[in-house]
Ligand code: 13P
């Protein structure tokens with residue numbers, strides 16, 4: 001049944017000149033039909049270079065908006081219209097414009113998990129895998145980092161030569177994990193390495209053997225000589241790693257590390273996008289797009 005639907009999707013995407021992009025949190029059966037899968041940074045770069053005239057983004061809304069900003073001539077479809085990122089909605093343009101007045105001269109560095117509207121008042125965009133590199137590279141010493149306080153704290157530690165002002169937003173999924181959860185998981189699996197996403201709290205990241213993006217965590221685990229790993233990001237990554245290396249052991253840091261938004265997209269949703277019966281086409285006002293895309297293009301220029 002799944003194989004039949006995947007075959008139909010592969011035929012339709014080729015016939016209709018569609019590129020399917022999938023975030024690493026998507027289920028295995030979607031990754032298998034995607035032209036490309038990866039973390040937020042890799043998806044943003046791929047969005048710019050994909051040759052197809054249409055893109056289906058299997059992920060959350062800000063990821064589809066990023067594709068549209070970088071490739072306005074393309075038809076961009078978000079595979080499940082309900083899939084948003086709660087962090088992206090936490091801060092709005094008006095509030096940040098007021099905060100900027102309180103910190104004149106500061107560079108506004110916005111996590112890519114923000115709306116297109118909010119990006120219009122940001123100087124630089126970052127992803128979890130590019131944030132340290134970008135914050136080091138930008139000319140300004142003073143940085144107003146929005147919205148994720150945990151990613152901001154992690155970057156601040158790696159870039160001590162800069163002065164950071166952090167605001168208190170964050171990912172409800174990763175921020176729910178406490179130091180006691182990490183200590184408990186380490187006690188249960190004493191031989192395992194702990195790999196966590198920087199959206200986790202500093203007291204959790206501080207216990208980790210590796211801190212990095214979804215792709216970073218997967219690459220680390222796949223290339224490591226170690227046999228056991230506790231995975232401190234969305235639990236789909238535990239499953240992907242277990243498929244790729246059945247000889248190693250992967251444990252979720254917590255059974256609560258589930259992003260319900262990322263879980264919304266299904267293989268039938270992807271099929272429905274291709275047959276015109278589902279998904280949502282992304283439209284952005286040109287004035288918003290032109291302003292918002294600048295911070296993303298600066299990130300790609302500095303991030304390589
Ligand atoms: P990545 O940058 O690792 O893709 O993370 C995006 C995200 O939403 C993690 O929760």
Ligand code: SF4
Pocket residue numbers: 060084085086087088113171172173174199234259260261262
């Ligand atoms: Fe947003 Fe967190 Fe889900 Fe990532 S895991 S999409 S940051 S809510």
